Amino acid sequence: MKTLLRIDTSIRTDGSHTRVLADYFAARWLEDHPDGRVVRRCLASDPVPHLSNAMFEAFQQGRGQSPDCALSDDLIDELKGADHVLIGSPLYNLTLPSTLKAYFDHVVRADATFEVRAGNYRGLLDGRGATLIAARGGLASPECADDFQTAYLKAILAFIGIGPVALVAVAGTALGGEAKEQALADARQQVDRLFGKAQAPLWHGEFSADDKRQIGALRDGQAAAIVSGDARAYAELCADDIQLLIPNRDAICGQAGFLAAEEALFRSAVFAAFRKQPLRVERSGSLAVETGRQEVVMAKQDAAGGVFSARQKYTHVFRLTEKGWRFAVLMSNPSE
Numbered sequence: 506m507k508t509l510l511r512i513d514t515s516i517r518t519d520g521s522h523t524r525v526l527a528d529y530f531a532a533r534w535l536e537d538h539p540d541g542r543v544v545r546r547c548l549a550s551d552p553v554p555h556l557s558n559a560m561f562e563a564f565q566q567g568r569g570q571s572p573d574c575a576l577s578d579d580l581i582d583e584l585k586g587a588d589h590v591l592i593g594s595p596l597y598n599l600t601l602p603s604t605l606k607a608y609f610d611h612v613v614r615a616d617a618t619f620e621v622r623a624g625n626y627r628g629l630l631d632g633r634g635a636t637l638i639a640a641r642g643g644l645a646s647p648e649c650a651d652d653f654q655t656a657y658l659k660a661i662l663a664f665i666g667i668g669p670v671a672l673v674a675v676a677g678t679a680l681g682g683e684a685k686e687q688a689l690a691d692a693r694q695q696v697d698r699l700f701g702k703a704q705a706p707l708w709h710g711e712f713s714a715d716d717k718r719q720i721g722a723l724r725d726g727q728a729a730a731i732v733s734g735d736a737r738a739y740a741e742l743c744a745d746d747i748q749l750l751i752p753n754r755d756a757i758c759g760q761a762g763f764l765a766a767e768e769a770l771f772r773s774a775v776f777a778a779f780r781k782q783p784l785r786v787e788r789s790g791s792l793a794v795e796t797g798r799q800e801v802v803m804a805k806q807d808a809a810g811g812v813f814s815a816r817q818k819y820t821h822v823f824r825l826t827e828k829g830w831r832f833a834v835l836m837s838n839p840s841e
């Protein structure tokens with residue numbers, strides 16, 4: 506039976522973004538591990554005391570040798586019993602909650618969770634990864650200069666051998682309104698990606714069920730046309746004035762040019778896979794802009810040959826024409 510150790514640190518029990526996202530993560534994790542169990546530790550309602558000198562000296566005596574290291578023994582046993590560690594951690598005054606720092610002072614312990622060998626430190630809790638849900642009120646990337654928690658948490662987890670550490674970042678929680686909802690939705694998508702779940706994009710604006718179906722069919726049709734090398738089928742998904750914008754290549758405008766370009770592409774390469782992950786679609790009148798990520802795997806047909814794969818960000822514009830929704834602009838950015 507797999508165990509998820511969930512550590513909450515937000516001082517809020519209501520309205521806490523890290524807790525809401527940790528709930529979401531735990532639910533996804535239990536879907537993947539139906540027989541699993543979630544062990545919870547809340548450092549806000551049940552904080553560990555600051556490390557004292559008596560406790561630290563008891564560390565040297567070894568496990569079970571002194572009541573002063575009983576708490577450390579228990580916390581380390583709990584960590585060792587976990588297959589994955591989930592930490593919800595808000596940014597407080599530029600860094601991690603002090604309760605979480607106090608926790609690490611009890612579990613980072615020589616010859617229990619790390620050792621020194623030939624002058625090198627080695628973490629002893631390998632074999633388990635972690636997910637860090639990091640929230641902050643301001644709008645900034647979690648690893649920007651005024652965030653002294655994310656890098657620290659990754660470093661201290663690595664120090665005791667825990668890794669890889671996945672980061673789910675939610676910024677702008679203090680903004681309220683749509684910005685906050687967007688930040689939470691983005692963070693849920695980050696969680697979904699960790700579990701490899703295909704997600705529906707976020708739809709902004711008025712889309713009927715039929716609009717969504719048609720746009721989904723365009724994506725499916727595009728993937729099918731590319732993998733089967735059918736330039737004509739691909740062109741039929743496009744508006745008459747389709748624009749194809751690829752970095753370092755001349756822009757292509759109009760159906761005829763698009764068809765010729767795709768025919769040339771399919772002569773030079775065979776696509777083994779074309780996978781898209783749409784993230785967001787926003788409608789403005791008869792136009793809809795979609796952003797997402799795509800992955801292509803192709804075998805070049807020229808003398809050099811070779812199989813290539815690339816992950817790209819894309820932006821597509823759909824237009825509602827008299828034939829229904831069609832691609833109007835296809836743009837992809839260089840590989841990430």
Ligand SMILES: Cc1cc2nc3c(=O)[nH]c(=O)nc-3n(C[C@H](O)[C@H](O)[C@H](O)COP(=O)(O)O)c2cc1C
Pocket residue numbers: 515516517520521522523524594595596597598599600640641642643644678679
């Ligand atoms: C004491 C305190 C200090 C905070 N310091 C910062 C900060 O330095 N930078 C920031 O962007 N947000 C800061 N915030 C906002 C929190 O990071 C934000 O509200 C976050 O969503 C809290 O996590 P929670 O929603 O899980 O409770 C602070 C909040 C509190 C209560």
